Amino acid sequence: MIRRKRPVAGACALLAALTAGLVFPAGAAADEPAGQDAPKVNLLLDVSGSMRAKDIDGQSRMAAAKQAFNEVLDATPEEVRLGIRTLGADYAGDDRKEGCKDTAQLYPVGPLDRTEAKTAVATLVPTGWTPIGPALLEAADDLDGGEGSKRIVLISDGEDTCAPLDPCEVAREIAAKGIGLIIDTLGLVPNAKLSRQLSCIAEATGGTYTSVEHQDELTDRVNELVDRAAEPVVTPVAAEGADSCAKAPVLESGLYTDREEFGQQRWYRVEVLSGQELRASVSVAADRAVRPDYGVLLRAVTVHGREIVRGEATGNGRTDVLSTGLRYPKAERDDDDSGKPAAEVVCLAVTNSFSADSGVKTTPGLPLELTVDVVDGPDGSSDVASFGLGRGWWLLGALILTGFVAGLLWGWLSRWRFAVWRTN
Amino acid sequence: MRAIRVLGVALLTLGLAAAPAAADSSPSPEASGDSAGPTRAGTSFRTATEVEQGQTATARASTGDYLYWSFPADAGQRPTVQATVKLPESHAAETWQIDVYDGLRRRQACQYGAQTRKAAADTPSVALECVLRTVRAWSEPWANDPLPGTYYVRLTALRLSPADLGQAVDAELRVESKDMGGAAAVDGTLSEPLVPGIAARTASDPADDDDSPTAVLADLEPEDGWTSGWWSDRWIWTAAGGALAALAGVAGYRLTRGSGRPRGVPPTA
Numbered sequence: 001m002i003r004r005k006r007p008v009a010g011a012c013a014l015l016a017a018l019t020a021g022l023v024f025p026a027g028a029a030a031d032e033p034a035g036q037d038a039p040k041v042n043l044l045l046d047v048s049g050s051m052r053a054k055d056i057d058g059q060s061r062m063a064a065a066k067q068a069f070n071e072v073l074d075a076t077p078e079e080v081r082l083g084i085r086t087l088g089a090d091y092a093g094d095d096r097k098e099g100c101k102d103t104a105q106l107y108p109v110g111p112l113d114r115t116e117a118k119t120a121v122a123t124l125v126p127t128g129w130t131p132i133g134p135a136l137l138e139a140a141d142d143l144d145g146g147e148g149s150k151r152i153v154l155i156s157d158g159e160d161t162c163a164p165l166d167p168c169e170v171a172r173e174i175a176a177k178g179i180g181l182i183i184d185t186l187g188l189v190p191n192a193k194l195s196r197q198l199s200c201i202a203e204a205t206g207g208t209y210t211s212v213e214h215q216d217e218l219t220d221r222v223n224e225l226v227d228r229a230a231e232p233v234v235t236p237v238a239a240e241g242a243d244s245c246a247k248a249p250v251l252e253s254g255l256y257t258d259r260e261e262f263g264q265q266r267w268y269r270v271e272v273l274s275g276q277e278l279r280a281s282v283s284v285a286a287d288r289a290v291r292p293d294y295g296v297l298l299r300a301v302t303v304h305g306r307e308i309v310r311g312e313a314t315g316n317g318r319t320d321v322l323s324t325g326l327r328y329p330k331a332e333r334d335d336d337d338s339g340k341p342a343a344e345v346v347c348l349a350v351t352n353s354f355s356a357d358s359g360v361k362t363t364p365g366l367p368l369e370l371t372v373d374v375v376d377g378p379d380g381s382s383d384v385a386s387f388g389l390g391r392g393w394w395l396l397g398a399l400i401l402t403g404f405v406a407g408l409l410w411g412w413l414s415r416w417r418f419a420v421w422r423t424n
Numbered sequence: 425m426r427a428i429r430v431l432g433v434a435l436l437t438l439g440l441a442a443a444p445a446a447a448d449s450s451p452s453p454e455a456s457g458d459s460a461g462p463t464r465a466g467t468s469f470r471t472a473t474e475v476e477q478g479q480t481a482t483a484r485a486s487t488g489d490y491l492y493w494s495f496p497a498d499a500g501q502r503p504t505v506q507a508t509v510k511l512p513e514s515h516a517a518e519t520w521q522i523d524v525y526d527g528l529r530r531r532q533a534c535q536y537g538a539q540t541r542k543a544a545a546d547t548p549s550v551a552l553e554c555v556l557r558t559v560r561a562w563s564e565p566w567a568n569d570p571l572p573g574t575y576y577v578r579l580t581a582l583r584l585s586p587a588d589l590g591q592a593v594d595a596e597l598r599v600e601s602k603d604m605g606g607a608a609a610v611d612g613t614l615s616e617p618l619v620p621g622i623a624a625r626t627a628s629d630p631a632d633d634d635d636s637p638t639a640v641l642a643d644l645e646p647e648d649g650w651t652s653g654w655w656s657d658r659w660i661w662t663a664a665g666g667a668l669a670a671l672a673g674v675a676g677y678r679l680t681r682g683s684g685r686p687r688g689v690p691p692t693a
Contacts, residue, residue, distance in 0.1 A: 187590060195589040199488055206468055210486040211590030220484070224464070232639035233471050234621065253623035255470070255641070277615065281529040283469060309565050313531060317582050320490040323469065325528025327565045327618075369470070371529075371641070373623035375616045378562070391606045391661035396668060403669030407676025415681050
């Protein structure tokens with residue numbers, strides 16, 4: 001008996017082991033999203049002379065930064081490709097031209113060897129200038145390649161000393177070049193001017209700015225930013241809208257990004273079958289200083305120029321993004337218009353009424369994010385209200401009254417019938 | 425006996441193997457607890473952190489950040505979004521605001537609640553609230569009514585002095601909703617809730633769902649799934665009304681017909 005059952009039990013164990021084998025790698029793989037490249041983070045550290053100041057918890061800014069880096073390197077998730085770049089680490093002289101070229105890759109972006117990276121960080125000595133703009137450009141080049149999310153974390157204690165290259169504009173150019181590159185900035189014991197500059201850099205790329213006064217704040221924040229880079233996010237696809245519907249690119253369901261200048265119109269096309277519903281939403285980001293009143297308009301237009309539906313949004317005051325959306329359920333096909341093509345081309349037009357003061361650069365355009373979803377349309381009413389159901393005391397009263405009157409009539413009728421029957 | 429034991433071990437192994445799988449299937453590790461929500465906030469619509477209704481989400485952020493969360497809301501619910509921001513010890517006057525957007529990123533109006541509030545200099549915290557309109561199962565495409573789907577919350581300082589930029593703040597967000605029942609029923613439903621990226625999700629094969637943790641724009645569903653629009657208290661009202669009408673009918677009949685048959689009438693009549 002036992003001998004007969006053993007193969008069955010063995011099969012069960014095998015099945016369990018197989019299932020476990022199938023499930024465990026899946027759990028492990030959860031860290032590394034399938035179909036997505038590894039996220040890349042470049043830490044950009046200011047090693048200028050001012051980092052010698054001893055005003056972070058009694059130790060020098062440099063010492064605080066080093067300690068923070070050590071802790072961050074320990075906590076960096078496996079899948080993150082981390083690199084470190086310095087600015088102002090090597091040239092101590094007075095020549096501005098030389099000082100503004102002083103940026104070096106301390107640890108290349110790639111799989112992290114914690115000991116090696118820590119040793120490299122330990123060698124840093126506060127030295128030179130603060131060439132934020134050029135360093136950002138180089139840091140962006142370090143992150144080149146791959147489709148994963150990219151993040152630069154800039155840690156600085158002084159504003160850029162390499163005018164006229166405005167680091168804010170550099171950040172905007174970088175954001176316009178690559179998709180999904182975000183620059184987060186941290187200011188060490190910042191003054192108002194540094195705060196403004198660093199938050200301008202952050203806002204130009206959709207990043208965040210934090211001011212740091214204590215060492216643990218620095219560690220926590222950098223750790224959080226590195227962790228955030230490791231979270232899987234949907235990467236948008238670059239699209240280039242045209243200035244008229246006829247030339248517009250055809251989009252399918254998905255997430256797209258584009259650039260739109262002040263007052264420009266961007267056109268896209270989407271094919272919608274009968275009985276499907278088009279859902280589109282658009283966000284236009286204000287990545288530079290804009291005037292306080294603005295608007296965004298998204299219109300769905302037929303190829304013949306008739307407007308079907310629009311979504312509009314206006315706003316006032318400080319904002320990162322202004323967005324709106326629309327929905328267009330296309331009716332089911334009737335039998336008699338079988339001559340028409342099955343898919344209707346819907347043109348989507350995006351316009352914005354952002355404006356900027358003179359002196360603000362208008363190129364590259366404002367970042368634009370477009371989501372398109374084509375789903376099945378609603379197939380007839382299935383909601384309770386349309387079944388003829390009702391609610392409330394009036395309904396109850398009306399039903400009772402009707403029932404009562406019907407009962408009275410019926411009773412009277414049957415009495416009358418009985419009387420007739422009796423006389424028969 | 426032995427076979428049973430082996431079977432038990434096998435089942436146990438299976439259970440152990442399934443446990444991490446079950447843990448993985450939850451939308452995010454932070455969302456598994458009942459009231460302890462995520463401890464982070466997103467910085468854009470695309471990266472918004474998902475929060476269940478009834479959870480408290482917290483986030484450490486800097487003044488000037490734009491914090492984004494998203495939550496699912498279903499037809500018949502009237503969500504209330506509450507946010508508290510703990511401000512640094514010393515700061516100038518700041519104005520904070522929460523904005524709520526629907527799944528199409530259209531701004532949704534608050535019926536009442538302090539959506540925008542000014543914090544005077546050095547006040548320790550500011551509390552904001554937004555009571556949305558009741559979420560309807562359907563509306564005309566030209567209307568801006570709240571529809572079932574994902575909702576985004578954006579929390580930010582609207583007006584602040586440059587000196588306060590980047591100061592650390594602690595934000596807390598909680599979404600709860602009141603069930604408005606059948607009073608909010610309307611004539612129609614959406615085929616799919618207004619969840620961004622739902623077309624991409626329905627297109628991909630749901631069978632290989634659990635071993636491809638690809639990023640999605642929004643993943644959370646209401647606790648017991650999206651309603652089909654079938655059930656509402658209108659069924660009870662209507663059925664009760666019908667029963668009462670029948671009783672009233674019998675009563676009316678007896679009133680005019682009189683009780684029983686006159687004597688001498690055969691029962692076959």
